[in-house]
Amino acid sequence: MSEPDSEAAITRREFLIRAGGAGALIAGSVLAGRALWTPEHYLPGFQQERGLHLPSYKIDDPKTLPTLAIAHGQTHEKTINAAIGALGGMERFIEKGDIVVIKPNVAFDRSAALGATTHPDALRAVARLVLAAGAAKILVADNPINSPAGCFLKSGLRAVADELNLSLLYPDSNSFAQIQMEGEILKNWAFFNEPFKHATKVIGLAPCKDHNLCHASMTMKNWYGLLGGRRNQFHQHIHSVVSDFPLMIQPTLVILDGMSVLMKNGPTGGRLSDVKPMGTVVAGTDMVAVDSYGFTNLLERNLDDLTYIHKAHERGLGNKNWKETLYREVQV
Amino acid sequence: MKIRTARRISQLFFFSLFLFLVAVADLRYLKGYPASLFLELDPLVAVATALASHTLYKGMIWSLVLLIPSILLGRIFCNWICPYGILHHFIGWAFGKGRKPDAVRIEANRYRSLYQTKYVFLAALLVAAAFGSVQVGLLDPICLLYRSITTAILPTLNLLLPNSVYIRQAFHVGGWIIGLLLFLLVAMNVVIPRFFCRVICPLGAFLGSMATFSLWRIDRDPKKCVQCDACLKNCEGACDPHTHLRKSECFVCFNCLEDCPCDALSFRFMPSLAREMSTPSVPARRAVLGGLLGFSFFGFARTSGASDRNYNKNVIRPPGAVEEKEFLARCIKCDQCIRVCPTNVLQPALLTAGIEGIWTPILNNKLGYCELNCTLCGQVCPTGAIQRISIEEKTGVGQYAAQGPVRTGTAFYDHGRCLPWSMDTPCLVCQEVCPVSPKAIYSKEVTVTKRDGSKITLGQPYVDPSKCIGCGICEHECPVTDEPAIRVTAIGETRSRERRLLMDGGRSPRNS
Numbered sequence: 001m002s003e004p005d006s007e008a009a010i011t012r013r014e015f016l017i018r019a020g021g022a023g024a025l026i027a028g029s030v031l032a033g034r035a036l037w038t039p040e041h042y043l044p045g046f047q048q049e050r051g052l053h054l055p056s057y058k059i060d061d062p063k064t065l066p067t068l069a070i071a072h073g074q075t076h077e078k079t080i081n082a083a084i085g086a087l088g089g090m091e092r093f094i095e096k097g098d099i100v101v102i103k104p105n106v107a108f109d110r111s112a113a114l115g116a117t118t119h120p121d122a123l124r125a126v127a128r129l130v131l132a133a134g135a136a137k138i139l140v141a142d143n144p145i146n147s148p149a150g151c152f153l154k155s156g157l158r159a160v161a162d163e164l165n166l167s168l169l170y171p172d173s174n175s176f177a178q179i180q181m182e183g184e185i186l187k188n189w190a191f192f193n194e195p196f197k198h199a200t201k202v203i204g205l206a207p208c209k210d211h212n213l214c215h216a217s218m219t220m221k222n223w224y225g226l227l228g229g230r231r232n233q234f235h236q237h238i239h240s241v242v243s244d245f246p247l248m249i250q251p252t253l254v255i256l257d258g259m260s261v262l263m264k265n266g267p268t269g270g271r272l273s274d275v276k277p278m279g280t281v282v283a284g285t286d287m288v289a290v291d292s293y294g295f296t297n298l299l300e301r302n303l304d305d306l307t308y309i310h311k312a313h314e315r316g317l318g319n320k321n322w323k324e325t326l327y328r329e330v331q332v
Numbered sequence: 333m334k335i336r337t338a339r340r341i342s343q344l345f346f347f348s349l350f351l352f353l354v355a356v357a358d359l360r361y362l363k364g365y366p367a368s369l370f371l372e373l374d375p376l377v378a379v380a381t382a383l384a385s386h387t388l389y390k391g392m393i394w395s396l397v398l399l400i401p402s403i404l405l406g407r408i409f410c411n412w413i414c415p416y417g418i419l420h421h422f423i424g425w426a427f428g429k430g431r432k433p434d435a436v437r438i439e440a441n442r443y444r445s446l447y448q449t450k451y452v453f454l455a456a457l458l459v460a461a462a463f464g465s466v467q468v469g470l471l472d473p474i475c476l477l478y479r480s481i482t483t484a485i486l487p488t489l490n491l492l493l494p495n496s497v498y499i500r501q502a503f504h505v506g507g508w509i510i511g512l513l514l515f516l517l518v519a520m521n522v523v524i525p526r527f528f529c530r531v532i533c534p535l536g537a538f539l540g541s542m543a544t545f546s547l548w549r550i551d552r553d554p555k556k557c558v559q560c561d562a563c564l565k566n567c568e569g570a571c572d573p574h575t576h577l578r579k580s581e582c583f584v585c586f587n588c589l590e591d592c593p594c595d596a597l598s599f600r601f602m603p604s605l606a607r608e609m610s611t612p613s614v615p616a617r618r619a620v621l622g623g624l625l626g627f628s629f630f631g632f633a634r635t636s637g638a639s640d641r642n643y644n645k646n647v648i649r650p651p652g653a654v655e656e657k658e659f660l661a662r663c664i665k666c667d668q669c670i671r672v673c674p675t676n677v678l679q680p681a682l683l684t685a686g687i688e689g690i691w692t693p694i695l696n697n698k699l700g701y702c703e704l705n706c707t708l709c710g711q712v713c714p715t716g717a718i719q720r721i722s723i724e725e726k727t728g729v730g731q732y733a734a735q736g737p738v739r740t741g742t743a744f745y746d747h748g749r750c751l752p753w754s755m756d757t758p759c760l761v762c763q764e765v766c767p768v769s770p771k772a773i774y775s776k777e778v779t780v781t782k783r784d785g786s787k788i789t790l791g792q793p794y795v796d797p798s799k800c801i802g803c804g805i806c807e808h809e810c811p812v813t814d815e816p817a818i819r820v821t822a823i824g825e826t827r828s829r830e831r832r833l834l835m836d837g838g839r840s841p842r843n844s
Contacts (some may be wrong), residue, residue, distance in 0.1 A: 010602055010603070010604050010605055014605050015602060017545075018545050018547065018602060018605075019545075019547065020545075021544065021545030022403055022404060022545040022546065022547055025403045025542065025545060026400050026403055026404075029396055029399050029400065029403075030396060030400075032382070033378075033388055033393055033395075033396050036382050036386065036387055036388040037387075037388045037392075037393050038387040038388065038389055038390070038716070039390055039393075041390070041652075041710075041716065041719040041720040041721060042719060043652075043719065043721055043725050043732075043738070044652065044653065044654040044655060044658075044719060044738075044826070044827040045655070045738075045825075045826040045827040045828065045829070046735050046826065185835065185836065229829070229830070230829070230830060230832065230835075233832070233833075233834065233835035234835065236834060236835045236836075237835055237836070
């Protein structure tokens, strides 16, 4: 091997590369250090919490039209059509081109007949009305307690979504964003935001159910399924949480399916004998009024016991005295 | 003064300084000493935590002070400053080949391809860090030495010389593993001189990579060189000074300069590139494999669930610790917090916190408890894995009263083991020592009929979870010492929203 000349200085080019490389490494380190340097500490877990605010999905309401409709009938389709018709038809709520979120209650991996989940016939009837009114797209979304795929499949809602080409959204980890509100207890919480990114209208479609802790799960409690995070803490303040929902979301319309009511062992049920046929659908723009009717007339209980209704009413989030509202009751 | 003498003085100084700073990491002596100095100077710690957490915490900016000269001069750190390198240098001289015949020493100091291993480790560690799992502390020499001294050397020293280190003997769970690993790595100098520094050290690999463009290096004058290889006799880095110098391996120990009989070696500014190997000689495919190892480690470890839903109830982190995934992006396992903890409650986890959390600090209330008016662990943490919170922030007083105290967990009773609950015996030590006001532990007075028919009135204790901060002194002082009748678990810790027990964090009355 030939030895290079010891005196051979490095070439000008080599010198520049070498000096440039060293200079660039130093400059890069200093700039990166400056950019990343955090000289202050923070208090973990106590940072300011920020989140999004949902817009209102309510329609401009002509004061002459009813805000609550009660329909009695034999089948989901006819009774729901009658209830919506009594409110002035779905065209009152849905415009051509609307993107509509329908929020069913699919919390449990149960068959429809057990009354623990939104009935597929109810979803079909509502979705058809929404599509007939000109909606461009329907999104069906819920964050169930049991595993999402099983809940949508066994409740029969997936079949309806496939049949009518509705978009079924599962609550995957990218679907959530923090929501911000000044609730009695809810301030900042993980919210199933994905369906609401482009939504223009929101319809809640809830079964009427007994609930072990808060007595009833109807259209207000249905919004529980839009939240994520540590929901198992909600039960520490359940009435406050449920009464915060009408503050969290102002839907276009809520529909309480009282065709078959889960009278006991709620909210899961499990026996057909827990379910009582009531042949009623209640629809309206005020979820507090709808649930007041449901609790007294469908679950057949004393409204005094339903703390969350009174909390919401006292805060002006709805009217628990449904008879004082403009309502229509129709028979199919 | 000969340059080798200057280096030895530097080694003595920095090794002593390191031991001094370890010694003063104690409530009795700490004052304002920069206890974390060596860790804050460590550029690998800085880069790894910056990659993982996207921040350079407080004093970590000092790492530039070491990085910049290393870019210009090469791995001067390894043989002038690094206390672990100095330890290996000394052990190699005392027990290794340092006293063998010249020919043996020359052969032992030739470069071997085994020495590229450290670059593979470095690639793995940096890729894992980029994904958010900081594991550099496993092998970083400063972290490794600090951890070993804290959990193995000092407790052993105090065992031999009672009261020399501690007021009360300290214990460290699994300290024997850390101690034996230290022994093994140090002993390897007998087989391969500077085994750790040459083969394993990821900081050395990092500094070696950074030396690529260094402006100064050892240079051999081929006209004077008689190819006697005497320069290899004391070569610490095995950097081939007798031929093309491997810049990434050279520790700049300057032994070769004085060992050369022909004065052929010198430390020069920008000598010819033809006589050096500028970059580490690690095949790209091996480095990529190292990167894949780092990524795989991250993926396998994270999906094991220990930092997520399957978290262990005993992973109780120190007050001020950041949320668990962020913690894993910051903690370098130096265990300086464990060293400074005045109650011995902080312990190095083995697998309790998952494979990623090995040797990270967790609270063991059997050995100690978290002192209410103490935030020393956060004061010394160099990377902000434990934030430097104040006593006011920790205890939630003054301007922090509205948000309340930092909670590290929640205490739960085991009624079957509790004297007043199951054995008709008065106790309430737990209530006595509960340090918060109002006390998190309250009691209800009951009159019970004992086995012999006589009656006794005693207090049965309860925990108010809205007041409990998880300090663990109740568990520590419980007379049922083998498995206390009240035990703290991690649930309720404020650092993590997902691990709170109460919906409102205990800030409002629990009756709505």
